[in-house]
Amino acid sequence: MKPSPLLDSIISPQQIQHFSPAQLEQLTVELRQFLIDSISETGGHFSSNLGTVELTVALAHQFDFLVDRIVWDVGHQAYPYKILTGRKDRFPTLRKHGGLSGFQKRDESPYDHFGAGHASTSISAALGMATARDLQKQDFACVAVIGDGSMTAGMAFEGLNQAGFLVILNDNDMSINPNVGSLQGYLNQMISGQYYKRWRDRIENAIKAIPVQSVSMRLAKAAKWSEESFKRIAVPGLLFEDLGFSYLGPVNGHDLPATLKILAEARKKMEQGPVLLHVQTKKGFGYPPALKDPLKWHGVTAFDPETGEIRKVAADPAVPAAPSYTSVFGNALVDLARRDPKIVAVTAAMLDGTGLNIFQKAFPDRCFDVGIAEQHAVTFAAGMAVQGMRPVAAIYSTFLQRGFDQVLHDVCLQNLPVTFAMDRAGLVGADGPTHHGLYDMAYLRCMPNLILMAPKDEDELRRMLLTALYSNRPAALRYPRGAGLGVPLQDPVVALPIGKGELLREGDQLALVAIGTMVAPAQALADRLEAEGISCAVLNARFIKPLDRDLIGHWARSTRKVVALEEGCAPGGFTSAVAELLADEDIRRPLLRCAVPDLLVQHGDQARLMDEQGLSLEALLKRVRAFAAEP
Numbered sequence: 001m002k003p004s005p006l007l008d009s010i011i012s013p014q015q016i017q018h019f020s021p022a023q024l025e026q027l028t029v030e031l032r033q034f035l036i037d038s039i040s041e042t043g044g045h046f047s048s049n050l051g052t053v054e055l056t057v058a059l060a061h062q063f064d065f066l067v068d069r070i071v072w073d074v075g076h077q078a079y080p081y082k083i084l085t086g087r088k089d090r091f092p093t094l095r096k097h098g099g100l101s102g103f104q105k106r107d108e109s110p111y112d113h114f115g116a117g118h119a120s121t122s123i124s125a126a127l128g129m130a131t132a133r134d135l136q137k138q139d140f141a142c143v144a145v146i147g148d149g150s151m152t153a154g155m156a157f158e159g160l161n162q163a164g165f166l167v168i169l170n171d172n173d174m175s176i177n178p179n180v181g182s183l184q185g186y187l188n189q190m191i192s193g194q195y196y197k198r199w200r201d202r203i204e205n206a207i208k209a210i211p212v213q214s215v216s217m218r219l220a221k222a223a224k225w226s227e228e229s230f231k232r233i234a235v236p237g238l239l240f241e242d243l244g245f246s247y248l249g250p251v252n253g254h255d256l257p258a259t260l261k262i263l264a265e266a267r268k269k270m271e272q273g274p275v276l277l278h279v280q281t282k283k284g285f286g287y288p289p290a291l292k293d294p295l296k297w298h299g300v301t302a303f304d305p306e307t308g309e310i311r312k313v314a315a316d317p318a319v320p321a322a323p324s325y326t327s328v329f330g331n332a333l334v335d336l337a338r339r340d341p342k343i344v345a346v347t348a349a350m351l352d353g354t355g356l357n358i359f360q361k362a363f364p365d366r367c368f369d370v371g372i373a374e375q376h377a378v379t380f381a382a383g384m385a386v387q388g389m390r391p392v393a394a395i396y397s398t399f400l401q402r403g404f405d406q407v408l409h410d411v412c413l414q415n416l417p418v419t420f421a422m423d424r425a426g427l428v429g430a431d432g433p434t435h436h437g438l439y440d441m442a443y444l445r446c447m448p449n450l451i452l453m454a455p456k457d458e459d460e461l462r463r464m465l466l467t468a469l470y471s472n473r474p475a476a477l478r479y480p481r482g483a484g485l486g487v488p489l490q491d492p493v494v495a496l497p498i499g500k501g502e503l504l505r506e507g508d509q510l511a512l513v514a515i516g517t518m519v520a521p522a523q524a525l526a527d528r529l530e531a532e533g534i535s536c537a538v539l540n541a542r543f544i545k546p547l548d549r550d551l552i553g554h555w556a557r558s559t560r561k562v563v564a565l566e567e568g569c570a571p572g573g574f575t576s577a578v579a580e581l582l583a584d585e586d587i588r589r590p591l592l593r594c595a596v597p598d599l600l601v602q603h604g605d606q607a608r609l610m611d612e613q614g615l616s617l618e619a620l621l622k623r624v625r626a627f628a629a630e631p
Helices: 013-018 021-044 053-062 079-093 122-135 152-160 182-208 213-234 237-242 256-269 288-292 325-339 356-362 372-388 399-413 442-443 458-469 514-530 549-558 574-585 604-614 617-629
Strands: 069-072 144-145 168-170 246-252 275-280 343-347 367-369 390-394 419-422 451-453 474-478 502-505 510-514 538-542 544-545 563-570 592-595
Touching: 013 079, 021 053, 021 079, 021 256, 021 574, 053 144, 069 079, 069 256, 079 502, 122 152, 122 474, 152 544, 237 246, 237 538, 246 256, 246 372, 256 275, 325 343, 325 458, 343 356, 343 514, 343 617, 356 367, 372 390, 372 399, 390 458, 399 419, 399 442, 419 458, 442 474, 442 544, 442 563, 451 458, 458 474, 502 514, 510 514, 510 617, 514 538, 514 563, 514 617, 538 549, 544 549, 549 574, 563 574, 563 617, 574 592, 592 617, 604 617
Parallel strands: 069 144, 144 168, 168 275, 246 275, 343 367, 343 390, 390 419, 419 474, 451 474, 510 538, 510 563, 563 592
Antiparallel strands: 451 544, 502 538
């Protein structure tokens, strides 16, 4: 780690308010270098944070980070803020178990005024703070820092419609994937606002120079009459002015003196009403590999800061690497779409993350990235389904939560054949509680008309995708992050009978009923218990809804006790469904529910988190062994 004399001397961010211009410039250099050195060791969100170094330093110079409420959207770009607010020495623990979160957390620091993790929440949150401030006659500034990608979400504009404070638009032309849609083009046009100001000044000066007063007056009235029309052509920033904001910018967010100057101007204008400050930055600024490919460097594992080479864990060359569930999904969807022109795909700013980049290359006219707008993505897919298409909405489990009402109201209540492919289901590790996909089974199981599935391996994922697409009903399948089990991929792909599970092993003492990622551990658990004289039947439920009541009911009656296993939340999830089935069928067998308890799971290594929640093989062995021994 390179020495950082100025950065190391900061005890509190309030010191920065007294720094000279030269010290502020030096601080940005040291802060950016610290980010490069630190993230190269720990991994984390990288390119977006390199882009906000100067902006963060300028904010620290103009505002009191403890008193004033600086609300960062998502949190992908707030590492510099964390470093300047007393957490620099803890950065080696970033995203590690018990260490710093990669996002804002109110219980981590008094400087984190609002928790973050999902996009487009900052404006509404800051508005709530400002309103409470005014009602309580308090005195502090509220500032929402939101990226241009987050501005595509309707929630951001709902907040703008009411907001009355400083909103800083961090415009870097990207969310995770490059931004899409008309708003992105609109933001690009804002640069032209400076030309309007120049031409207006020139016209005013020319009119004043006319010696005949009556002519001058008539021309002035004509100019005034046409000014608004001209502004609407030349100044796209009028959208924000029409919402009641004074629009400032755009400013080069890497030009520290210019950013400081315009931020000071914005602070003064805040006394008169709401202000939108348009700051243009570049993801990856200051680190050439990240600047060249900001998508690749959005979130990284450890890397060599000198060469930019990602440090990979050595793999056994004799064992071929299993494909990821994401890539298996992407390729399977392409194969199906080649045979059916009605198959289309939708995602919300996550083409690469969901594997739809594969589909986009094959069928660019049938792939739609709607930006960070999950609610719109769901209803957009529903509209296509009404017209006879077969849409697949590929959205992370944690992000589909944002479209709950649309899934219910616009898809399920109308019984439309939309398929939801939910990547990152289960515990996802370092991103923590805002990103764990633990709730989809609970929040979707209550939906009428919906089929809900989870594959035991990557080959079953392909079969479930085919089943969902031709079920002619709303359907969802959930699958985990990372590599599959390495099973052979069978061709041709055969659909599954809806609502039918699979018996993998017979036994007479315990019935192990598992779903998705817990099927393989259940099989391994049965092997271990068999060696101890405990006979276990193993069932792959396949469907959370509809449950295979005949299969589960038969083996529950044929054994002494039942164990249900899922990588999801216990309240309302798969194990709840099994408990309901036993109660409905009056099957009086003791039930052990192995699921994530009703608590927030923090960030950390995925294997460790699984062990802490009692879902690792060794933890399951202890729990089930004790359960089997009970009278």
